[in-house]
Amino acid sequence: MTIAVLVLPEAARANDSVYTDLDLDQCQTLAEDQMGVSLKCRGYRGEPVYFKEGDLRQSVFYGRVDKELIEGAFESFSAFNHINTKIEWRLNDAGEPFAAILRWFIDNPGPEGGSTKASRGEILVVSRVGTSDYGGSCMVALVDAKANADANVKARQIADDTAQDFACGMQEPEWVGKRGDLVSERTFSWPEGYVVE
Template identity: 55%
Template sequence: MRLTPFLLAAALAAPAARANESTYTDRDLDACKTLSQEAEGGSVSLQCAGYKDLAVYFKEGDLRQSQAYGPISKAWLDEAFESFGHFNHTNAKIEWRLAADGRPVATIVRWFVSDPETTSDTETRYGQVLVVSTVATVENPTSCVVGYVDALENREANALARKVADDEAHDFACGMAEPQWHGARGRLAGEPMRHLPPAVE
C-alpha cells in the first residue's frame, strides 16, 4: 500500500518516541555532608552529590546501608531505611534512568549482600542485587525501592533492571505499593528489610 502525499508528510513529521536513557554518577562518601552521626552502633546519615542538582541520601547502621534520591521530605529523611536483613554495602556507581524529557525517574544501584552461612570476613561470599528505586520530586517528596533483580541469577540482569525502572517507577506509590523481585532469585540474594514513614494519601 502506498501512502498519499499528505499521509507520507505526516509520517515523516511525527517524531519517533524516544526510549529512556541512562546516565551515571559516582557517590563519594568522603565528599558527602554529614547530617547526623551516632558513635554507638556506628550509624550515619549523609547528603551526597548526585545527578545535576539531585542529592543522594546515604544511611548506614549496624553494617547495613540505605539510599534515597532527590528532594525527599524531612520525615522520609529521618525515618526511611530500606536495606537487606544480612550485612550489606552498596556500589558507589549510580545509574539514573532518564525519561524522554531528560528528567530522572529511577535509579539502579548494585547491592552486595553477605552470605550469613560463612564464618569469617576473609571467607564471606556476597550476593549481588540490582535495586531499582524512585527519584523524589517536589510534588512527591518520597524515594523508595521499586524492585529487585538478582544480578548473579539473571544473565541480562542490567537490562531487566532498566525495564523495571522504565515500566514501574513513574507511578510507584512509596509506602503503599510493595517492591517485587523480577526474574530468577537465588539463595545469596538475601531478604529485603524496610521501614518507611506512614504514606500520605
Template identity: 50%
Template structure:
C-alpha cells in the same frame, strides 16, 4: 496523483525524522568522602546520615547503621530523610556507580544501584566472599510528594542480563509506585544469595 519523485521525497523525510525518544541513562559516582554530614550517632553504633552529590538538583541521601546501608534520591521530605531505611537483613554495602533512568522529559525518574550482600557461610558462621550476593536495587526518585523508595530488585548473579531487566523495572514500575503501600519484589530469577530486603518508612 502524487508523482514518483514526490513519493521518494516523502519516504526520505520519514526515514530521516527522529524516532520517539526512549528512556535514557546517565551516571554519577557516589563519593561519601565529600558529603555533608546530616547526623552521626555514637561510635559504637556506627550510624551516619549524609547528603551527597547526585545529578544537578537531585541529591543522594546515604545512611548506614549496624553495618547496613540505605539510599534515598532526589528532593525527599525531612520525614523520609530522617525516617526511611531500606536495606537487607545481612550486613551489606553499596556500589559507587549510580545509574539514573531519565524519563521522556529528561528528568530522572528512577535509579539503579548494585548492593553487595555479606551472607553468612554456614561452614564458618562468618560472612564469606564465597556466598556474597549481588543485587541491583531499583529505586524511585522522590518527587513533589517527597517520597522515594525501592520499587524492585534483580539478583545480579542469577540473571543473564540483570542491567537490562533492572532498566525495564525502572521504566515501567517507578512512576506509579506508591512508597509505603506498594511492595517491592524481585524480578527474574532469584538465587540463594540474594537475601531478604528490609523496609522502614516514616509514619
C-alpha cells in the same frame, strides 16, 4: 497513477541513562553517633542522595525527598550489606531523573566466616527518585544480579515501566527474574503514619 505511501509510526524514544559516582567522603554529615551515620550527597545535576548506615546495613533515598523520610526512614536488607559507588539514573524525555539503579552487595559469610566474592550476593535495586511534586523515594524492584545474565536490562525495563507511578509506602517492591540463594529479604522502617499518596 496512484502511489501509496506507507507511513510507519515513529518508534517510542527509549529513556536514557546517565551515571554518577557516590563518594561518601565528599558528602555532608546530617547526623552521626556510635550506631551509624546519615549523609547528604550529590547525585546527577545536584540531585540529593541520602545515605544512611547502621548495624552494618545501608539505606539510600534519592531526589527531593520529604523531611520525614530523610530523618526517619531506613530501607535495606536483613543481611549485612553495603552498596556500590556507581548510580545509574534513568531520565525521562525532559532529561529529569525518575529512577535510580544501584548495586547492593549482600555480605553472606564464606567458608572461613568472612564474606567472599563467591558467597556475596548482588542485587540491582531500582528506586523511585523523589521530585518537587512527589516527595517519596523507595525501592521499586529488585533483580538478583548473579542469577540473571541480563540483570541490567531487566532493571532498566522495570524502572521505565513502573518507577514513575510507584506508590512508596503503599506498594511492595517486586523481585524481577530469577532469584538465587545469595540474596536477602528487604527490610524497612517508615516514619509513624507516613504514607506517600
